[in-house]
Amino acid sequence: MTYTLLPAPDNNEGGVGAPVLEVDEVTKSYPGEPPVQALRGVNLTIGQGELVGIVGPSGSGKTTLLQLMGTLDRPTSGRVRITGLDVATMADDDVAYLRATRIGFIFQQFFLAEHATVLDNVADGLLYAGIPLKQRRQRALDALDLVGLAQRPHACPTQLSGGQRQRVAIARALVGRPAIVLADEPTGNLDQATGQSILALIDQLHRAGSTIVVITHDHVIAERMSRKVEILDGLILSDTGPAAGADGRLRPFAPFAQHPVSGRRPGLPVREDSS
Ligand SMILES: Nc1ncnc2c1ncn2[C@@H]1O[C@H](COP(=O)(O)OP(=O)(O)OP(=O)(O)O)[C@@H](O)[C@H]1O
Ligand SMILES: [Mg+2]
Numbered sequence: 200m201t202y203t204l205l206p207a208p209d210n211n212e213g214g215v216g217a218p219v220l221e222v223d224e225v226t227k228s229y230p231g232e233p234p235v236q237a238l239r240g241v242n243l244t245i246g247q248g249e250l251v252g253i254v255g256p257s258g259s260g261k262t263t264l265l266q267l268m269g270t271l272d273r274p275t276s277g278r279v280r281i282t283g284l285d286v287a288t289m290a291d292d293d294v295a296y297l298r299a300t301r302i303g304f305i306f307q308q309f310f311l312a313e314h315a316t317v318l319d320n321v322a323d324g325l326l327y328a329g330i331p332l333k334q335r336r337q338r339a340l341d342a343l344d345l346v347g348l349a350q351r352p353h354a355c356p357t358q359l360s361g362g363q364r365q366r367v368a369i370a371r372a373l374v375g376r377p378a379i380v381l382a383d384e385p386t387g388n389l390d391q392a393t394g395q396s397i398l399a400l401i402d403q404l405h406r407a408g409s410t411i412v413v414i415t416h417d418h419v420i421a422e423r424m425s426r427k428v429e430i431l432d433g434l435i436l437s438d439t440g441p442a443a444g445a446d447g448r449l450r451p452f453a454p455f456a457q458h459p460v461s462g463r464r465p466g467l468p469v470r471e472d473s474s
Contacts (some may be wrong), residue, residue, distance in 0.1 A: 362397060
């Protein structure tokens with residue numbers, strides 16, 4: 200199976216780039232007595248180069264939405280497209296490969312392999328790219344440089360502060376140059392000052408061209424994003440829409456579109472301490 204290339208992003212004049220993520224009339228209900236309607240018809244399109252804050256109170260459906268956007272789960276109804284590819288029509292293996300190569304994740308709990316070095320934690324973000332280890336490590340070093348951690352590549356996460364761990368996780372999310380980075384409460388485990396420095400880093404990465412979605416319960420954090428989407432009871436309450444003039448920060452997609460999605464090793468990179 201092969202997939203069509205998206206139009207070149209530099210066709211866009213002003214505004215944001217081509218859609219990287221499209222959520223179309225998505226619902227999600229969890230079984231139970233009675234079932235929980237976590238999402239009740241969500242529509243959201245995110246273009247290349249956007250920095251979007253999705254904000255809502257506990258239980259509003261934020262993590263559920265992130266899991267659907269990240270192809271970690273499938274909707275009960277509706278469609279999710281990543282870089283134009285309709286997840287519903289794809290086999291599980293293809294979805295796993297799509298996820299591993301086009302989506303970067305950042306979690307509140309970091310999810311690093313505690314006993315692997317910082318360098319290898321980040322290099323593991325490239326396991327699916329078919330790149331030799333030496334090159335993976337070189338690219339990991341570049342990504343660590345981007346997050347200000349290139350000086351401690353051989354430390355283990357247990358030797359790092361919370362803020363430094365989150366920087367490692369961010370480097371891992373970015374190393375494969377994904378089309379979109381999804382962050383679920385990325386500052387939730389950090390003190391105020393460290394959280395601010397992580398938000399500053401996210402802003403810097405956005406300015407450098409990354410497409411980033413930050414999920415948060417904190418309106419102050421969401422206000423810092425160039426687009427704010429409010430979610431309540433499984434529905435989008437408000438959406439400021441793409442920020443005007445986000446152009447000039449666009450960069451071409453990583454060359455993933457040249458690879459067919461099928462025929463690659465399925466599954467996700469191993470997260471030794473995921474829970
Ligand atoms: N696996 C599940 N099974 C049943 N119900 C679930 C499941 N996951 C989430 N829910 C329910 O779906 C609703 C939305 O949950 P979700 O985790 O998406 O909220 P959230 O906005 O991320 O909340 P928080 O800010 O507390 O993380 C809640 O009512 C929750 O109890
Ligand atoms: Mg949540």
